[in-house]
Amino acid sequence: MTLTLAVVVIIILLYISWIFNGLGTMGLHIFPDVYTRLHAATKCTTFGTMFMSFTVIAYSTRLYIIEGEARFLNMAIHTFIALIALLVTNPTGAHAIARAAHKMGIKPAEAVKDDLEGADLQQKKPVMMKKKDTSNEEGDK
Amino acid sequence: MIEFTTLFYGSALLFGVLIIICALRVFLGPTTPDRVVGLDTINTLVVGSMIALGAAMWETLFIDIAIVYAVLSFITTLFIAKYLEGGED
Amino acid sequence: MKRSKAFFSTFLFALFVYLFLTLAAGQSLATESPWSEIIWSFEEIVLGISISLLVAAVTNHILCRKRNFRMMNPGRWVIMLAYTIPLFFEMAKANFDVAYRVNTGNIEPGIVKIDPDLKTDLGVTFLANSITLTPGTLTVDVDEEKNELYIHWIKVGEDPTETISGRFVKWIKRFAE
Structure with missing residues (x-):
C-alpha cells in the first residue's frame, strides 16, 4: 500500500468516522437528560457511520478503477443504498423516542422554555382506517 | 505498511468497544427512554461495523444484511416508542 | 384511473430500486462486450419486472396514499x-x-x-x-x-x-x- 492521494483521502475519511462515532458515544454519557443525549447520539453516530460508508465507497471505487472487476462496483452501490437507509431511518427514530419521552412526562432538564407543555395538538385520522368508499377517488385535499 | 484490511478489521473492533460503552447506558439509564436511546445508538454502530466487516472480507452479502438490519431496527425503535407512549391512539 | 396510476408509479419505483441493487452484479457471462459485467442480463430484467409487479400489487395503497402525483x-x-x-x-x-x-x-x-x-x-x-x-x-x-x-x-x-x-x-x- 503506497501513499497515493486516493489512499490518503480514504484514511482521512476513516479517521473522521472513528472520531465522530466516539464523540457520539461520549455524549451519551456526558449530557444530563434524554433529549440532549438524543442530540449527541443521533447526529454524531449518523455522521460517523455515513463517513464509514463513504470510506467503503471510495475504497471499492479505487479498486474498481485499478482492477476493473464488477464486484467492487457492486459493493459501492450496495453501500450507497445502506447509507440512504440510515439517513432516512435514523432521524425518524430519534423523533419517535423524543415524542414518547415527552408523552411519558419527562421534562427537559435545565429547561428555560417549554412551549409543548399543555399545548393542544391535533392529529389527523390515519387514512388506512377509512372504509373503501369514495375517499380513494377524491384526490388530495 | 498497514493494509486496508487491517484498518477495516480495526474499525470493526473499535465499533465493538463503542457498543460496549453504549450498553453501559442501556444498563444504567435512569429512565426507559434513556435505555432506548442507548439501544438506537447500538443499532447504528452495528450497521457501521457490518459495513466495515463487509469491506474487510469482501462479502457484499454483509452489506445487504446491514441494509435489512437498519430498516428492521428502525421498526423496532418505532414500536418501542409507540409502546412507551401508551395505547390511546 | 387514479388507482392504475398509483400502481404504475409504485411499480416504477420498485423496478428502479431492484435494478439499482443488481447493477454490476456480474451476471451476463455469455456476451463478450466490455459492458457485460455492468448491465443486466435478460433474465434479471424479467425477474425484476415480475417482482416489481408483485410489490406494486400489494403496496400501491401505501406509497401513493393521497392520490397526488406531483412527485412523478x-x-x-x-x-x-x-x-x-x-x-x-x-x-x-x-x-x-x-x-x-x-x-x-x-x-x-x-x-x-x-x-x-x-x-x-x-x-x-x-x-x-x-x-x-x-x-x-x-x-x-x-x-x-x-x-x-x-x-x-x-x-x-x-x-x-x-x-x-x-x-x-x-x-x-x-x-x-
Missing part, C-alpha cells in the same frame, strides 16, 4: 438530490457544534414552537428530518392539522422560526409543493 415529475427528484449538498454542510456544522457542547457542557435547552408554513406531509417530514440532523435542534412533536413543529433547542435564542427552519423551507418548497 423527475425535476423534483433532481432538486431533491441537489438539496442533499446544503444539508450535508449543515450536518458537518451540527457535528462540530455537538463536539463543542460535549467538551464544554455549555447548554441552555428548551422546547420552542415553529410555524414553517408548509402544506404537504412530505415537506413536513423532510423538514423534521433535516432539523433533527442540523445543529442543536431536535424535532419532538408535530401538530398535524396546522403543520407546526415543536423543537427541542439546545441553546434557546431569538426568533426560532427563521433561525431554525429558514435555511430549509425555501429548498423544500421547490420540490415538495
Whole structure:
C-alpha cells in the first residue's frame, strides 16, 4: 500500500468516522437528560457511520478503477443504498423516542422554555382506517 | 505498511468497544427512554461495523444484511416508542 | 384511473430500486462486450419486472396514499438530490457544534414552537428530518392539522422560526409543493 492521494483521502475519511462515532458515544454519557443525549447520539453516530460508508465507497471505487472487476462496483452501490437507509431511518427514530419521552412526562432538564407543555395538538385520522368508499377517488385535499 | 484490511478489521473492533460503552447506558439509564436511546445508538454502530466487516472480507452479502438490519431496527425503535407512549391512539 | 396510476408509479419505483441493487452484479457471462459485467442480463430484467409487479400489487395503497402525483415529475427528484449538498454542510456544522457542547457542557435547552408554513406531509417530514440532523435542534412533536413543529433547542435564542427552519423551507418548497 503506497501513499497515493486516493489512499490518503480514504484514511482521512476513516479517521473522521472513528472520531465522530466516539464523540457520539461520549455524549451519551456526558449530557444530563434524554433529549440532549438524543442530540449527541443521533447526529454524531449518523455522521460517523455515513463517513464509514463513504470510506467503503471510495475504497471499492479505487479498486474498481485499478482492477476493473464488477464486484467492487457492486459493493459501492450496495453501500450507497445502506447509507440512504440510515439517513432516512435514523432521524425518524430519534423523533419517535423524543415524542414518547415527552408523552411519558419527562421534562427537559435545565429547561428555560417549554412551549409543548399543555399545548393542544391535533392529529389527523390515519387514512388506512377509512372504509373503501369514495375517499380513494377524491384526490388530495 | 498497514493494509486496508487491517484498518477495516480495526474499525470493526473499535465499533465493538463503542457498543460496549453504549450498553453501559442501556444498563444504567435512569429512565426507559434513556435505555432506548442507548439501544438506537447500538443499532447504528452495528450497521457501521457490518459495513466495515463487509469491506474487510469482501462479502457484499454483509452489506445487504446491514441494509435489512437498519430498516428492521428502525421498526423496532418505532414500536418501542409507540409502546412507551401508551395505547390511546 | 387514479388507482392504475398509483400502481404504475409504485411499480416504477420498485423496478428502479431492484435494478439499482443488481447493477454490476456480474451476471451476463455469455456476451463478450466490455459492458457485460455492468448491465443486466435478460433474465434479471424479467425477474425484476415480475417482482416489481408483485410489490406494486400489494403496496400501491401505501406509497401513493393521497392520490397526488406531483412527485412523478423527475425535476423534483433532481432538486431533491441537489438539496442533499446544503444539508450535508449543515450536518458537518451540527457535528462540530455537538463536539463543542460535549467538551464544554455549555447548554441552555428548551422546547420552542415553529410555524414553517408548509402544506404537504412530505415537506413536513423532510423538514423534521433535516432539523433533527442540523445543529442543536431536535424535532419532538408535530401538530398535524396546522403543520407546526415543536423543537427541542439546545441553546434557546431569538426568533426560532427563521433561525431554525429558514435555511430549509425555501429548498423544500421547490420540490415538495
